[in-house]
Amino acid sequence: MATSTVENYVKQIYLLQPQAGPSHLVAMGELAAALAVVPGTATSMIKTLAEAGLVDYEPRAGVRLTSRGEKLALHVLRRHRLVELFLVQTLKMDWAEIHDEAEQLEHVISDRVLERIDALLGHPTVDPHGDVIPSAAGSMPRRRLVALHDLEPGTSGVVGRIADQADAFLQFIDQQELRPGRGLEVVARDTLGRMVRARLDHGREVSLGFGAAAKIEIEV
Amino acid sequence: MATSTVENYVKQIYLLQPQAGPSHLVAMGELAAALAVVPGTATSMIKTLAEAGLVDYEPRAGVRLTSRGEKLALHVLRRHRLVELFLVQTLKMDWAEIHDEAEQLEHVISDRVLERIDALLGHPTVDPHGDVIPSAAGSMPRRRLVALHDLEPGTSGVVGRIADQADAFLQFIDQQELRPGRGLEVVARDTLGRMVRARLDHGREVSLGFGAAAKIEIEV
DNA sequence: TTCAAGATTTTGACTACTCAAAATACAAAC
DNA sequence: GTTTGTATTTTGAGTAGTCAAAATCTTGAA
Numbered sequence: 001m002a003t004s005t006v007e008n009y010v011k012q013i014y015l016l017q018p019q020a021g022p023s024h025l026v027a028m029g030e031l032a033a034a035l036a037v038v039p040g041t042a043t044s045m046i047k048t049l050a051e052a053g054l055v056d057y058e059p060r061a062g063v064r065l066t067s068r069g070e071k072l073a074l075h076v077l078r079r080h081r082l083v084e085l086f087l088v089q090t091l092k093m094d095w096a097e098i099h100d101e102a103e104q105l106e107h108v109i110s111d112r113v114l115e116r117i118d119a120l121l122g123h124p125t126v127d128p129h130g131d132v133i134p135s136a137a138g139s140m141p142r143r144r145l146v147a148l149h150d151l152e153p154g155t156s157g158v159v160g161r162i163a164d165q166a167d168a169f170l171q172f173i174d175q176q177e178l179r180p181g182r183g184l185e186v187v188a189r190d191t192l193g194r195m196v197r198a199r200l201d202h203g204r205e206v207s208l209g210f211g212a213a214a215k216i217e218i219e220v
Numbered sequence: 221m222a223t224s225t226v227e228n229y230v231k232q233i234y235l236l237q238p239q240a241g242p243s244h245l246v247a248m249g250e251l252a253a254a255l256a257v258v259p260g261t262a263t264s265m266i267k268t269l270a271e272a273g274l275v276d277y278e279p280r281a282g283v284r285l286t287s288r289g290e291k292l293a294l295h296v297l298r299r300h301r302l303v304e305l306f307l308v309q310t311l312k313m314d315w316a317e318i319h320d321e322a323e324q325l326e327h328v329i330s331d332r333v334l335e336r337i338d339a340l341l342g343h344p345t346v347d348p349h350g351d352v353i354p355s356a357a358g359s360m361p362r363r364r365l366v367a368l369h370d371l372e373p374g375t376s377g378v379v380g381r382i383a384d385q386a387d388a389f390l391q392f393i394d395q396q397e398l399r400p401g402r403g404l405e406v407v408a409r410d411t412l413g414r415m416v417r418a419r420l421d422h423g424r425e426v427s428l429g430f431g432a433a434a435k436i437e438i439e440v
Numbered sequence: 441t442t443c444a445a446g447a448t449t450t451t452g453a454c455t456a457c458t459c460a461a462a463a464t465a466c467a468a469a470c
Numbered sequence: 471g472t473t474t475g476t477a478t479t480t481t482g483a484g485t486a487g488t489c490a491a492a493a494t495c496t497t498g499a500a
Contacts, residue, residue: 003457027477027478028477028478028479029476029477037457037458038458038460039477039478040459040461040478040479040480040481041457041459043478044458045457045458059479060464091333091336091337091340092336093332093336097332101330101332101333104330105325105328108324108325109325110321112321113311113313113321116311116312116313120310120311223487225487248449249447257487257488257489258489258490260448260449260450260489260490260491261487262448263449264449265488268486268487279448279495280447280448442499444497444499445497446496446497447496448494449493450491450492452489452491453490454488454489454490455487456485457486458485459483459484460483461482462479462480462481463480463481464477464479465476465477466475466476466477467474467475467477468473468476469472469474469475470471
């Protein structure tokens, strides 16, 4: 059985993966910082995880989860998010104090207890922060995502996925403040000029060509 | 903060103390067996606990909790028993499977979460096995309980505690409808045949060997 | 009083982490 | 093409807990 430490490592890699470049490799420094250990510790621990088949490790480049590693990460995330919801919903705890509690509990909740909590809460799909709760089978439920350039004006939604891993494009997305999680509403769409205009949830507006908008997937 | 291991040691010493002689010293061998470690491990660990002021250690004689140790033990026991009740009552888990779960959870439940659970359950005083739940302040009322096989025919009382957490035994108790709270009257007792017969408060009668009856403690 | 049996302690070694600090690789700038 | 700065890896050491097996006590019987 995986120790808490192992679970924390794979979980953290999973969470950092989206921010990683097109290689999907999480840098050692970033990982170490996120886990609050010195870089050398992360290096040696990652070697152990690689032995165990949970990650692919490319020295001096970074780490990436194997499918087994990802499965474990999703399992931990499921526990974490169900526990958070449980703390808020059943135990009426304060929104702000649940994260650290869940951080501890996520490592000792058995499958049996977890499924009881899941049932008690009515098989929820999102946690209090709006993060999707992975399914018991160990996969994230599929979300219905629509490319931004396919949305009619007036439609609103939340950025769910960026379907292009190129460095430059991701930097552009960052600059435009279009990272996943950002809410927006389409205000104009010109099929002949092949461009779309959206107002972000904090008021700012952005214009994009269809070529770029096609790669931005929205949860309507 | 005490590690899980430290908490387990003090809890176990607390639980073994009543069976200890008038010296109140728990023998190393017993402690080691209860914790499923080799005796040498217990010895070295106990020295650490003595350093920390949680136990008084008399080499080659045994250990005894200091008042600080007892306070910690009661705190762990409170967590364990509230969690057990919570698992049965709120999560509707099976009587027999809760002990091991609670064994894990008792070490990661914060005071904040614990008090929420306590409130949710309505500040209960006993757990599903009939064991008294120590108060938040760390006090535990002693009850006068008598083993069922020591009761004279004609005596009546209420099942107060099941002194055996083994799965199979708990399932047996369930089948025999002898859970804590059940009223009964001893109708026959055969010291030579080593068995006892009792009529339950809903009319049914059960017969038990002394071996089993010894684990059923009655509040007269 | 001596001795064997049983319990206890000591010793040495191992696992799973961790840090501090020195060594090394790499990319970017000159 | 060398240098410099930063990220990464290596090395050596420490902590908490554990086991196996040898050494040592204690006790009760002969």
